[in-house]
Every structure is written in C-alpha cells, then in structure tokens.
Amino acid sequence: MHSHDETDDENVYDALASADDDGRWAFGTGFDAGTAEIDAPVPEGVDRDDLATYCLMLADDALVASQRLAGWTTKAPELEEEVALANIALDLLGQARVLLARAGHLGAAEPFRVGPQDDEDVLAYFRDDRAFRNVTLVEIDLGDFAQTVAWILVLASWRLALLQRLTGSRDPVLAAVAGKAVKELTYHRDYAAQWVLRLGDGTPLSHARMQAGLEAVWPFVEELFTAHAVERRLVDAGVAVDPTELRGEVEAVLDQVLPAATLTRPDRAAVGLVGGRGGRDGVHTEALGPVLAVMQSLARAHPEATW
Amino acid sequence: MVTSALTDARTAAESVVDPEMPMLTLADLGVLRGVETGADGTVVVTLTPTYSGCPALDEMRHDLRCALTDAGYDKVDVRTTFSPPWSTDWISDDGRRKLAEAGVAPPDRLGPRPASGPVPLTLHAPSRVVACPQCGAVDTEETSRFGPTACTALRRCRSCGEPFEHVKEI
Numbered sequence: 001m002h003s004h005d006e007t008d009d010e011n012v013y014d015a016l017a018s019a020d021d022d023g024r025w026a027f028g029t030g031f032d033a034g035t036a037e038i039d040a041p042v043p044e045g046v047d048r049d050d051l052a053t054y055c056l057m058l059a060d061d062a063l064v065a066s067q068r069l070a071g072w073t074t075k076a077p078e079l080e081e082e083v084a085l086a087n088i089a090l091d092l093l094g095q096a097r098v099l100l101a102r103a104g105h106l107g108a109a110e111p112f113r114v115g116p117q118d119d120e121d122v123l124a125y126f127r128d129d130r131a132f133r134n135v136t137l138v139e140i141d142l143g144d145f146a147q148t149v150a151w152i153l154v155l156a157s158w159r160l161a162l163l164q165r166l167t168g169s170r171d172p173v174l175a176a177v178a179g180k181a182v183k184e185l186t187y188h189r190d191y192a193a194q195w196v197l198r199l200g201d202g203t204p205l206s207h208a209r210m211q212a213g214l215e216a217v218w219p220f221v222e223e224l225f226t227a228h229a230v231e232r233r234l235v236d237a238g239v240a241v242d243p244t245e246l247r248g249e250v251e252a253v254l255d256q257v258l259p260a261a262t263l264t265r266p267d268r269a270a271v272g273l274v275g276g277r278g279g280r281d282g283v284h285t286e287a288l289g290p291v292l293a294v295m296q297s298l299a300r301a302h303p304e305a306t307w
Numbered sequence: 308m309v310t311s312a313l314t315d316a317r318t319a320a321e322s323v324v325d326p327e328m329p330m331l332t333l334a335d336l337g338v339l340r341g342v343e344t345g346a347d348g349t350v351v352v353t354l355t356p357t358y359s360g361c362p363a364l365d366e367m368r369h370d371l372r373c374a375l376t377d378a379g380y381d382k383v384d385v386r387t388t389f390s391p392p393w394s395t396d397w398i399s400d401d402g403r404r405k406l407a408e409a410g411v412a413p414p415d416r417l418g419p420r421p422a423s424g425p426v427p428l429t430l431h432a433p434s435r436v437v438a439c440p441q442c443g444a445v446d447t448e449e450t451s452r453f454g455p456t457a458c459t460a461l462r463r464c465r466s467c468g469e470p471f472e473h474v475k476e477i
C-alpha cells in the first residue's frame with residue numbers, strides 16, 4: 001500500500017504516479033474505477049453474454065458520440081458552444097466508461113472480446129470497427145453546427161427516452177447508470193432544442209442550414225427504433241428496453257420542436273440494414289473507421305505506456 | 308483517556324475539499340456517501356460523482372487517500388457508487404452559504420420529482436430567479452448552460468455587470 005508523505009505533493013508528477021500505487025496508463029484511465037456496482041451478479045435468468053453485449057451497445061453509442069463531439073474542440077463558433085459541446089461529450093464519456101467496465105467485467109462475448117480480462121481502456125482502444133456495436137447515427141460526420149444540434153436533438157431525445165425506462169432494469173449497473181444519465185441527457189436535449197429553434201426560426205440562411213442539417217441526420221433515425229435479437233431477449237428478461245417503444249416519445253419531442261422552429265419534417269429514405277444487419281451487429285458506415293483511428297491511434301502506437 | 312494518533316476517519320474524510328470548488332468540502336457537496344472502518348482496520352470510503360464524467364473524481368479519490376493516510380490509516384479503499392444519483396439537493400445549507408460567499412450562485416432546491424412519465428421539454432429558458440452573488444440583484448441572465456466545470460452554468464448580472472457561475476440544479 002502506498003504510504004503518503006509530504007514530498008509527494010511537492011512533485012506533481014510523483015503525486016500523480018503514486019495515486020493508485022502505480023503509474024497511470026498514458027492514454028486511458030489506467031486505474032480501477034472502483035465502482036461499487038460493477039461486480040454485481042448477473043440477474044437470475046439473464047444470459048451473461050447478452051448482458052455484456054447490451055452494455056457494449058449502450059457504451060459504444062455514448063463513446064463514439066462523445067468522440068464525434070470532441071471533434072468540435074477548438075473549432076466551435078463561440079467559446080460558450082465549445083464548452084457546451086465538450087461538456088456533453090464528457091457526460092457521454094462518463095456513461096460509456098461505466099458501461100464498458102461492466103461489459104469487461106462480465107467478459108465481452110466473442111467476437112467482441114479482445115482478451116480474457118478486458119478493462120474499459122482495452123475495450124475502447126483495441127477493438128476494431130466491426131466489434132463496435134453502436135447505432136450508425138453516432139458515427140456520422142457532424143457537418144456544420146446546425147447539423148450537429150439536429151444530431152444532438154435526435155440522439156439525446158432517443159437516449160433520454162431509453163435510459164429513463166432503463167432506470168427500472170433488473171441489472172443494477174444499467175439502472176444506476178440510467179438514473180444518473182437521465183438528468184444529464186435532459187440538459188443535452190434542452191441545449192439542442194433551443195439551438196434548433198433559434199436557427200430554424202432565424203434568418204433565411206440559418207433556416208436553410210438548419211433544415212439541411214436535419215435532412216442529413218434523418219436517414220439514420222429509423223435504426224434507433226429497430227430491435228436487435230439481444231435486446232429482444234433482454235426485454236423479456238426485464239433487463240433491456242425495447243427500442244421500438246421509443247418512437248412515440250421521440251416523435252412527440254420532434255413534433256414540439258420542428259413546427260416551433262418553422263422546420264419541415266424530412267421525407268428521406270432510411271439508410272437500410274445490410275442483409276438485415278446494422279450497427280448493432282458491427283456493420284457500420286464508412287464514417288466509423290476514421291473516428292476510431294483518431295481515438296485509438298496513439299494508444300495503439302504506444303501500448304502499455306504510462307506516465 | 309486513551310491517546311491515539313488516529314483522527315476519526317470520518318472527520319478526516321469529511322474535511323477534504325472539492326478539487327474544482329475548493330470552498331466546499333466533499334461533505335458540504337454531498338458526494339461523500341459513507342466512511343466505514345472494517346475489522347482489519349481498512350477504511351472504506353464511498354463517493355458518488357456529481358456527473359457521470361466528472362473529471363475531478365480521480366483527484367477526490369487521491370486526496371481522500373492522502374488525508375486518511377495522514378490521519379494514520381494505512382489501508383484505505385475508496386469506492387464509487389452511482390446509485391442513488393447525486394442531486395444538487397444534497398449540497399448542505401453550509402455549503403450553499405460558502406458558495407455564495409465565494410461568488411458562486413448556489414442551486415435552488417428541487418425537492419422530490421415525479422417518478423414516471425416522459426421528461427417534459429421546455430423550449431424557452433426556464434424563468435428561474437438566480438440572484439447575483441456579488442450585488443444581490445435578481446436581474447441576471449444565463450450566458451451558457453454549460454460552464455467551466457460540469458456542475459456550473461455561466462450567468463451575468465444585468466445590474467452590476469459582473470459575470471458569475473451558478474451551480475445548476477440537477
């Protein structure tokens with residue numbers, strides 16, 4: 001056990017390195033998150049692989065969305081918006097970390113496993129794109145600021161509806177993450193709704209760009225309401241939420257925001273599944289690879305590096 | 308009287324200050340969920356984060372471990388729990404006073420919230436009255452819902468012109 005003495009705090013790097021008896025892994029957390037709920041037993045009658053896969057799905061949605069939003073850092077139109085987008089990204093990253101830790105603890109199912117003892121960092125940095133189980137909405141290029149706020153509005157409305165229902169999950173980790181995330185997502189949705197309103201009901205130029213941003217996001221909405229076999233099995237077990245049930249609540253939000261913002265509901269075909277398989281099966285758009293390259297390349301170039 | 312080098316573990320843990328809002332102790336902030344001493348002398352401290360991605364959590368863990376080590380406890384285990392989720396209602400009255408004294412507007416108390424039904428969307432900024440911590444005027448405006456830390460929003464006082472942070476209600 002590390003024994004603290006006065007000299008620790010005199011050297012900031014020593015203090016950091018001694019925080020948990022060892023150095024921190026340079027590109028991740030490198031420490032045991034120590035979350036009390038993580039090692040909760042698998043609820044009775046629930047398939048362990050299914051639960052791990054479901055945790056990965058919800059984690060990957062948040063992780064990839066967070067990485068996309070982080071791309072606005074240093075590039076947002078105003079400092080306040082940069083801070084807001086980074087804050088939203090940080091909340092999503094926090095949600096992802098606990099879910100990845102839970103998936104790793106359960107032992108992510110093949111073919112999504114990297115090694116026998118995957119922690120959150122291994123799952124984030126060393127899985128290839130086909131092993132990511134996020135919906136394709138979160139991986140697409142965010143375009144301009146208008147498209148980004150349209151994307152946040154859809155994503156936050158859907159995830160809020162999903163996680164609010166998940167607070168009643170029989171899995172204590174999912175219930176705990178959801179209970180925390182609901183408050184955060186409410187802020188994200190409010191932020192996006194207010195910008196969609198402001199830009200949509202603004203100048204002719206802002207209106208046109210807001211409508212175009214909504215059109216660009218629209219083909220990826222339908223997948224949000226498509227249930228995967230893992231989800232269906234876990235719904236029956238009282239663990240997961242049926243995404244087909246979320247459509248009404250998300251559409252009610254859009255029906256509230258779009259007319260107020262003088263925007264027209266897009267009429268665009270959904271991006272189809274490939275042979276019945278989509279993001280939840282690891283079948284992604286070409287946009288995911290570059291996002292993961294930015295997120296993973298440094299950790300892969302210097303595996304096990306500490307500071 | 309038994310003399311002991313050990314300060315009470317709870318007192319030591321409760322005196323640790325928040326890394327981002329150092330006018331508050333972790334006890335004032337309401338993130339300290341429990342301090343227990345096990346039979347083998349291990350002190351188990353349970354923390355809850357304010358936000359899922361709170362970047363200060365690891366610093367809190369480090370500061371708690373140091374404070375307890377200094378107080379004579381060699382074995383310290385700091386755990387994190389997400390349930391029940393933290394709410395600004397957990398900030399103590401003392402904590403609210405300290406925030407205001409430091410120029411940060413404290414959050415309103417939200418009280419119990421409805422347990423079911425969709426979360427309503429408010430399209431216009433809520434007309435919450437937040438008094439300026441500098442001059443006390445209530446004529447203030449929100450400049451950004453998201454501030455320099457996850458817990459705060461940015462506001463400006465229209466009366467004295469000063470910008471200030473507000474611990475936003477969750």
